[in-house]
Amino acid sequence: MEILSEKLEKKSYRDGDVRIKIFGSSYKKSDILNEALNQARVEETGLAIPHLLEVKMIEGQWAIVTEFIEGETLDKLMEKSPEKISVYMEQFVKLQNEVLSKRAPLLNRLKDKMNRKINESGLNATIRYDLHTRLNSMREHSKVCHGDFNPSNIIVTPEDKMYIVDWSHATQGNASADAARTYLLFKLKKQDDLAELYLNEFCKSNDIAKQYVREWMPIVAASQLVKGNESEKEFLLRWVDVVDYD
Ligand SMILES: Nc1ncnc2c1ncn2[C@@H]1O[C@H](COP(=O)(O)OP(=O)(O)O)[C@@H](O)[C@H]1O
Ligand SMILES: [Mg+2]
Numbered sequence: 001m002e003i004l005s006e007k008l009e010k011k012s013y014r015d016g017d018v019r020i021k022i023f024g025s026s027y028k029k030s031d032i033l034n035e036a037l038n039q040a041r042v043e044e045t046g047l048a049i050p051h052l053l054e055v056k057m058i059e060g061q062w063a064i065v066t067e068f069i070e071g072e073t074l075d076k077l078m079e080k081s082p083e084k085i086s087v088y089m090e091q092f093v094k095l096q097n098e099v100l101s102k103r104a105p106l107l108n109r110l111k112d113k114m115n116r117k118i119n120e121s122g123l124n125a126t127i128r129y130d131l132h133t134r135l136n137s138m139r140e141h142s143k144v145c146h147g148d149f150n151p152s153n154i155i156v157t158p159e160d161k162m163y164i165v166d167w168s169h170a171t172q173g174n175a176s177a178d179a180a181r182t183y184l185l186f187k188l189k190k191q192d193d194l195a196e197l198y199l200n201e202f203c204k205s206n207d208i209a210k211q212y213v214r215e216w217m218p219i220v221a222a223s224q225l226v227k228g229n230e231s232e233k234e235f236l237l238r239w240v241d242v243v244d245y246d
Helices: 029-043 074-080 082-100 110-120 125-136 175-188 192-206 210-214 217-225 230-241
Strands: 002-007 010-015 018-023 052-058 061-067 143-145 154-156 162-164 171-173
Touching (some): 018 052, 074 154, 082 162, 082 175, 110 125, 110 171, 125 230
Antiparallel strands (some): 052 061, 154 162
C-alpha cells in the first residue's frame, strides 16, 4: 500500500482503486462517523467528490474507505506553476461557489457549530458574549459549506476535473463564513498574497463587499483557537479582537 499522507493521528493509504484513511485513538468514534455521514450527505448533492465505500475497523483503528482519485492536489499544482496562479485561483473560487450553490438540509448547522466553538475557545466571558452576539445577528443561510476549503483538499485529475475531499468539517450555513475560513487558512500558512488574491476573486465573483467576509473573521478565528495550536494563538487573538474594520 502506498502512503498518501501522514499526520500525527491520521494516515491515508492507497490500495488499488480505493483510498483508506485511518484514524488514531485520539479520534472519537462519533467524529469518524460524522465525517463519513457528511461525505454521504454531500455525495447526494451531485458534487464531484470521492464516493464513500466503507467505514470499518482495521487492526483496532477506525478507517474510512473511499474511491481513490487519480491526480494532483491543487496546492501542489499552484506551487509547481506559479505563473498560472490567477487561473488556478479562479477555478478554486468557482468550485467553492458550486459547493455553496448546493443544499443538504440534514447537515449540521454552521451557527450551532460556531456557537459551540466560541464556548470552547478559552476566551473570556465578555469576548465570548460579543462573539455570540455577532454570530447570532448573522442572516440565516443554508448553503453547503465545506469548512476546510483549501487547495490541499482539491484533487485535479489528468483530465482537469476537480474533486473535493475531506468533508469532516462540512456544515450548512453562510457562504461568507466559509470564505472567511478559507482566507484564514491562507493567512495561517503565511500565504498573504494568495489570501488577498482569493478574497478579491471570491468577492468579485459573488458581487459582494469584502466586509461581508471580514465580519466573520473574529468568529472563525475563535473557532480555530479551539485546536490549541500555540504557534497560531497570537495571530488568532489579534483577529478575534479586531471588531471595527472600516
Ligand atoms: N479519495 C482520494 N483519492 C486520492 N487521494 C486522496 C483522496 N482523499 C484524500 N486524498 C489525499 O490525501 C490527503 C489527505 O486526505 P484528507 O482527507 O484531506 O485528510 P486530512 O484530514 O489528513 O487532511 C489529501 O490532501 C489528498 O492528497
Ligand atoms: Mg485535508
